[in-house]
Amino acid sequence: MSTVKLRELAHSRTGDKGDTSNISVIAFKSEDYPRLVHALTAERVAEHFAELLGDDALRVLRYELPKVGALNFVLPGILKGGVTRSLALDAHGKALGAALLDIDV
């Protein structure tokens, strides 16, 4: 199977609660879901965001939602203080999911 960018197989939305971000990855076609489950481990996602996560890389969690062909990644600590205290331009981390779609699967 050839390598493609995740953006060709799936779409994504990012939410925030406190300093935790959650990023959904949803297969456009249900037949691609097993490929996502295999390729997109919590470790792969943590590695993709290594610079932003720092010491929080080990805390990344993955939940599976097979009925809707989706994975949900939870990334505690990535918002560094949360939306109210963060110094970041995108304090909510709204744009994080778009960066994940550049990962190779």
Place this chain on the structure above:
Amino acid sequence: MKTLRIGSGAGYSGDRIEPAVELAEKGDLDYLVFECLAERTIALAQQARLSDPEAGFDPLLSERMRRVLPFVGRGREVGQRRLRLISNMGAANPLAAAREVRRIAVELGLHGLKVAAVTGDDVLAILKASPEQMLDNGATIASLGDRLISANAYLGAEGIVEALEADADVVITGRVADPSLFLAPQLFEFGWAADDWTRLGRGTLIGHLLECAGQITGGYFADPGVKEVPNLARLGFPLAEVDAEGRAVISKVDGSGGRINTATCTEQMIYEVHDPAAYLTPDVTADFSGVSFHPVATDEVRAEGADGRSRPGTLKVSVGYLDGWIGEGQISYGGPGALARAQLARNVVLERLQLTGVAFDDVRAELIGVDALHGGALGSRAAAEPWEVRLRVAARCSDKAEAVRIGNEVETLYTNGPYGGGGATKGVRQVVAVASLLMPRDAIKAQVHLEDAS
């Protein structure tokens, strides 16, 4: 079989107003719900209330009410659906907000509207009485001292149900969990028991799908060439038609812009959810792990498979407190060599902050267009250097005067920094931070206040 039609009129405080008017006018609704409270909105509203006892509710409450109140109760006389409104736009002052709604009703010549306020979420006095309590960030209530602004518990559906039982046309609350605003009318109309966890889980799914308004009808979704959404400028807001079993179809008003399909529904279901099998609300531990979506017609999707288990024994309390100041400055560089000049400018500012001894707790210097959103490693994936780059320096300081110096150091790049910097801006803002803790639910009780009908 009786069904209930619930629309979503706002996904946040500053949301568009005309899609809500469109729903009120053409949605054939029983309820229109406005969810307008973000995490720290109440803390900001509480500050406004301190300087004016009649302030502290949503700044768009009056305009929204002027636009939708004329539709409330309209269908009642002719045996059609009777529109009622539910909103957390009361923020830090639901009682003053309810008085304002009544004032507007009178101004519009609308008589006999019953307006109710739900209070009880403000637990600041309770917390102050036990200052040893600890927040999730490790600080105690006592350590916040005078910086403590607000403490509000996330209430469930109970208070709203009580207001609907009292026949209120408009129910205004402070902090209530977002999906509970939508669950309340389902509980009331269908008479579900408070421990009917499966139906409460289903009703909570409906609330969660609707609570961000346009985010399920194609807002926050379009990606040209990959995910197309028609007529975003005229985005319609969603409504759900629910039956007594908690089965629901999500749709929008015919002719409005946007798109509803299984993809928009799935994105919204997982939005701001951690464990999909345990979505905690004050009413139920909802389980979305078995949910599936099925297209019924164009822009109509059926949701099924939600479940629930018993509700948590504690309620989440959001605590707002003052946490210093953030000073910020920005300046742009363009043309050939823009990136290297912006990088030089960044280094100059960081060196200047050290040289001049600016007192800050934390600083961040990022290049907008390069590394501001995703850091340097991902930012370097760009195929070519950007034509223009904007330096942004932000720092958190305990002292306002120190925070002002951050923007000043960026601005002085005009005459002292690299070639060709333009469009400098600077600013300083007070930080209102939010932390949380859990309180036993029996310490907190919702109260309903009815404004006299006129």
